[in-house]
Amino acid sequence: MPTTNDPALANIPSEPITCTTPDIHIELTPHTLSPLAATKFVSSPSAGATVLFVGTTRDYFKNLPVQSLSYTSYTPLAMSTLFSIASSMLAKHDLKKVYIAHRLGEVPIEETSIVIAVSAPHRQAAWRAGEEALEETKKRAEIWKLEKFVGGDGVWRANRDGVMGVQVGDGEEKETAV
Amino acid sequence: MVSTKPAPGHFAILYFAAASTFTAKSTESLPAPVKARDLFAALEKRYPGIKEKVLNSCAVTVNLEYIDLDGDDAAQQDLVIEAGDEVAIIPPVSSG
Numbered sequence A: 001m002p003t004t005n006d007p008a009l010a011n012i013p014s015e016p017i018t019c020t021t022p023d024i025h026i027e028l029t030p031h032t033l034s035p036l037a038a039t040k041f042v043s044s045p046s047a048g049a050t051v052l053f054v055g056t057t058r059d060y061f062k063n064l065p066v067q068s069l070s071y072t073s074y075t076p077l078a079m080s081t082l083f084s085i086a087s088s089m090l091a092k093h094d095l096k097k098v099y100i101a102h103r104l105g106e107v108p109i110e111e112t113s114i115v116i117a118v119s120a121p122h123r124q125a126a127w128r129a130g131e132e133a134l135e136e137t138k139k140r141a142e143i144w145k146l147e148k149f150v151g152g153d154g155v156w157r158a159n160r161d162g163v164m165g166v167q168v169g170d171g172e173e174k175e176t177a178v
Numbered sequence B: 001m002v003s004t005k006p007a008p009g010h011f012a013i014l015y016f017a018a019a020s021t022f023t024a025k026s027t028e029s030l031p032a033p034v035k036a037r038d039l040f041a042a043l044e045k046r047y048p049g050i051k052e053k054v055l056n057s058c059a060v061t062v063n064l065e066y067i068d069l070d071g072d073d074a075a076q077q078d079l080v081i082e083a084g085d086e087v088a089i090i091p092p093v094s095s096g
Helices: A035-042 A075-092 A123-140 B017-023 B037-048
Strands: A016-022 A025-030 A048-055 A066-075 A097-102 A105-107 A112-119 A143-149 A155-156 B010-015 B029-030 B059-062 B065-067 B084-089
Touching: A016 A075, A035 A048, A035 A097, A035 A112, A048 A123, A066 A097, A075 A097, A075 A123, A097 A123, A112 A123, A112 B059, A155 B017, B010 B017, B037 B059
Parallel strands: A025 A097, B010 B084
Antiparallel strands: A016 A025, A048 A112, A066 A105, A066 A143, A097 A112, A143 A155, B010 B029, B059 B065, B059 B084
16 A cells, blocks of 8 residues: 555545446546536436535635645445435435435535435425435545644544544544534 | 455454544554454554544444444444454544
8 A cells, every 4th residue: 555644535546436327326536526417417307306416615614714625435335325325315205316426535625525416306305305315425424524724733524513523633632612 | 545455364444534643544454353342442552542532433344334332232242353354443424
């Protein structure tokens, strides 16, 4: 294994990892994401509604300026978790198609880190499924965000508690209540 | 990269996010067998302080399946990590 200055970011694939069936597309990629590819994938003659969510990286976290963000993942497990989320959304909301893609590695501020698209015969199911797919992904997908603050250390975020998470550098746990 | 083949008589352990920061590694080989319930103690021995600072909020997978370390599932309590297994330390996730 090549050595790297930051072992935390060692698990980034050099090429996109995808899993595609006729109605589900899952992707983890080091490349730029395409919302257009997502809506094209989910389009279907029997779908009257497509809902697209585009998540972009922000330049602050609780008033602290963020310099850069990176995502790492346990790719085989994250792929199977995302596929299972997509499958359950498909069944639960009677969707036509689901597309979930997440970017890995460094994502410059204002660029897209996640794209989710769902299609359904009618809008209500599509809205609900789009939101639920995102919430389930944030809760379960084995993907981690490292935020580096301007003039400071990096911090591993944790979606579940909304706190600062674990600070990189001295190994000290630093948690700031919401 | 993930899916590193461990040395003979060892299992592979993968560290993610805070776990990789604490150990300064993304993966290594550790001697097998180890009882799943003894894994955190073995890691604490190698990396003093890791249990309280990192592991207590982490989940564990063995060959891509989550194991229940503090539940009542007797079968999982007695699970043994064998040579060739791939174990991963899974801190709280933060996609999106």
